[in-house]
Amino acid sequence: MASGKTYFSTVPRRSIALFLLGVFFLFGTVGLATDMANMGHQPTLRFVLTTVVISLFAIAYAIAGFLLRGQAWKAIVPIFIVHFFVMILLNWWLPMKPWANQLGPEEFARLRDRLSWEAIAIIVTMGMGYACFVHVSVSEGRRYFRVHAEMALAQEIHHVLVPAIEARMGGFEFYGLSAASGEVGGDLIDLAGPEDQCVAYVADVSGHGVAPGVVMGMVKSASRMLLTTGGNSGQLMPKLNEVLYPLKKPDMFVTFCFVAKNGNGLRIGLAGHPSILQYLAKTGEVRPWECLNMPLGILPEGEFQTSEIAAEPGDLFALYTDGLLETANKEGEEFGVKRLEAELRRNGKEPLQTICRSLQESVAKHGAQFDDQSLLLIRKL
Secondary structure, three states, X not given: OOOHHHHHHHOOHHHHHHHHHHHHHHHHHHHHHHHHHOOOOOOHHHHHHHHHHHHHHHXXXXXXXXXXXXXXXXXXXXXXXXXXXXXXXXHHHOOOOOOOOOOOHHHHHHHHHHHHHHHHHHHHHHHHHHHHHHHHHHHHHHHHHHXXXXXXXXHHHHHHHOOOEEEEEOXXXXXXXXXXXXXXXXEEEEEEOOHHHOEEEEEEEOOOOHHXXXXXXXXXXXXXXXXXXXXXXXXXXXXXXXXHHHHOOOOOOEEEEEEEEEOOEEEEEEEOOOXXXXXXXXXXXXXXXXXXXXXXXXXXXXXXXXXXXOOOOOOEEEEEOHHHHOOEOOOOOEOHHHHHHHHHHHHOOXXXXXXXXXXXXXXXXXXXXXXXXXXXXXXXX
């Protein structure tokens, strides 16, 4: 969730100004009502200053609430203390006029005119404050629904780009799911290429929101373009790096891992990504495969090492993003790769859908989701 300061910075300045002006007018009625209660005995300067001071401090309270939200009391308490002493100072500097035992016709007429004027001023200031609030509510409501519609469209596009995977090809079985932490995620799972050279891969774009989602779409487009035109899986990461580097913000990068069919064997590659886990059907053990390649998009070019590995029928590969591993419980303890390995050892021979569901349930029980979570399982038939 965005902080109050972050949200406040996204609101147009015109809306902020109108909102604070509405606060000024609304609380200005307090100064007017106070003078009416005192039957107009305040000195005019004290009446004007009191009204302005009350309105300005009301604006200060509103800004503190916007910026600090749940911690607003840390600012409101000292603001209130200053407010209290300013009012005492005004009362001391400009004392109340003495009360007359009896009002003459001129004094009575002057009092009546003052109270009548103040009653009209209260109506006008309340109306102006209300108008400011309505204008801000309508304009911000329109902006919210426009942004909401755009986010809904982006979310729909994300679902199209990152569907669930359930397939059999090239002597392998594939099953994968990706769960975004917000409306638009930066994780990607995919299966592409011809059957005899199929490539399953997982990517994780740094950051959250629409920008990583856009980069994720570029990763899928570039990967599919390369893999469906006869590209070698060994060149997949270097080519992706060349494409992505000039098309993203400087502080963004992409972690990436893949498992590709390579003749009778397999080729794997990782770029700054958590290790690929291989469940060995014969022994029930789990072997982690790692590589020291840097993430994609950090440098304009570079070498990315891959490895040739073997797999027996029944062996299982797990490709995943760090959103699974970094899920923390109330004590701050992360789910971690050891728990993931234990899940694979316990359920490695079960159907892929069952393994995926069991792992998701274990992660959910461990802690709440704060990052995109993706898992792609591959089993040799």
